[in-house]
Amino acid sequence: MESPVVHLSVSSHQGSDSDSSLDNCDEDETPESRDYADSMHGVNVNVKKPKGFGRRTIIVSSLVLLLLAAVAVGMMLLLNFHWVVKHSVDLSATITPQKTRSTQESLSGSTPFVVTSSANVASFENVAATAMSSARVLTLSPFDACWNGDSDCPACPTGQSESFTSHIWLGFIHDIVESVNRSQHIMRSTDYKDVILYRPLFLLHTALNYFCCHTSEEKVKILEVLGNQTWTPLNITYDTPSCNLDHDGVTIYMLALLSNSSQDYLFNFVRQIENSMKTQGIPVNKHRKQPFHVTLSLVNHSFPVRDVIDLLHRGIPVFGSVLFDHFYSEFHKFKPKGYFVNK
Known part of the structure; x- marks a missing residue:
């Protein structure tokens, strides 16, 4: 068988x-x-x-992560747009006649932060009318209302490509964000097409130091210097509209400057950082010279700069204040060494 x-x-x-x-x-x-x-x-x-993590799995995972990042950015933009719409203002109802601020001067006493024009204009409607001729053509802006400045880093030599800043983040300071939003509505009401770019509200900031053309080793030391700073926190105030004629001769920056006392306070703070860098043997390749400010928008030459400054003077007496008890450099947050803030 x-x-x-x-x-x-x-x-x-x-x-x-x-x-x-x-x-x-x-x-x-x-x-x-x-x-x-x-x-x-x-x-x-x-x-x-x-089966392990093959190429297809890695590609799909990467696409999912990119999609989630895009959704997060989209949500931020949507929330920012919603905030702007929600806080829109009736300009003609909120702007009242007010005596313009006195001319502020820089620490050197020679270059004005802003040159104000006549304070005899009575209303928003009258000022807006002066910005255009009978043919609805914008008049040229007098550039004596602006100061000249350049905060850009130059082209760096090989091996010294590290350029970055330290800054105060303002994107979530409610009164400042609301004032900047109102200022942008004023500019839109004057003539929209001559504005190159409005500063997004969640990106509002004030630059402190400009660190230009450093080596990687110097950058590490600079971050250590920033972490070792001591200062007494103080409220700083933004109260003066102004403008800056950029070095390219094309772009004009519409700004809100800090008050004189706040300017002095921050200049002393920045000089302290520069001196600490020198003590550590780190070169200061770009000293801070221009006044401290927050950028409102970028406009071109045909924008009625002086008239809009007048509008902002009378429509927004003070842009707002913030307690300067911390600042940022890239993704690093710094607080006064040895100083504790109850929050």
């Missing part, structure tokens, strides 16, 4: 030789298991390997 034939169905997928796998399994061997092993001799047994 013939022995029964055993048929074994095995899936084929990148397997291994059964001889080696079966021959090595000699623990607790029995006669029955040896007979079965002999009958299986010569049969290729393919074992499926568990």
Whole structure:
């Protein structure tokens, strides 16, 4: 009588030789298991390997992460737009006649932060009308209302490509954000097409130091210097609209400047950082010279700069205040060393 034939169905997928796998399994061997092993001799047994993180999995995961990042950015933009719409103001109802601020001067006493024009204009409607001729063509802006400044870092030599700033983040300071929003509505009401860019509200900031053209080693030391600073926190106030004619001769920056006392306070703070850098043997490649400010918008030459400054003077007496008890450099947050703030 013939022995029964055993048929074994095995899936084929990148397997291994059964001889080696079966021959090595000699623990607790029995006669029955040896007979079965002999009958299986010569049969290729393919074992499926568990799937790992292949190329397709990595690609899909990356796409999902990119999609989530895009959704997060979209939500931020949507919330910012919602905030702007919610806090829109009736300009003609909120702007009242007010005597303009006196001219502020820089620490050197020579260059004005802003040159104010006549304070005899009685209303928003009258000032807006002076911004256009009868043919609805904007009049040219008198550039004596602006100061000249350049905060950009130059082209850096090889090996010294680290350029960055320290700054005060204002994107979530409610009264300042609301005032900047109102100022942008004033500019929109004058002539929208001559504004190149409005500063997004959640990106509002005031730059402190401009660190230009440093090596990687110097950048590490600068961050250490920032972390070792001591100062007494103080409220700083933004109260003066102004403008800056950029070095390219094309762009005009509409700004809100800090008060004179706040300017002095921050200049002393920045000089303290510069002196600490020198003590550590780090070169100061760009000294802070321009007044401290927050940028409202970028406009072109045909924008009625002086008239809009008048509007902002009377419509927004004070842009707001913030307690200067911390600042940022890239993604690093710094507080006064040894000073604790109850928050």
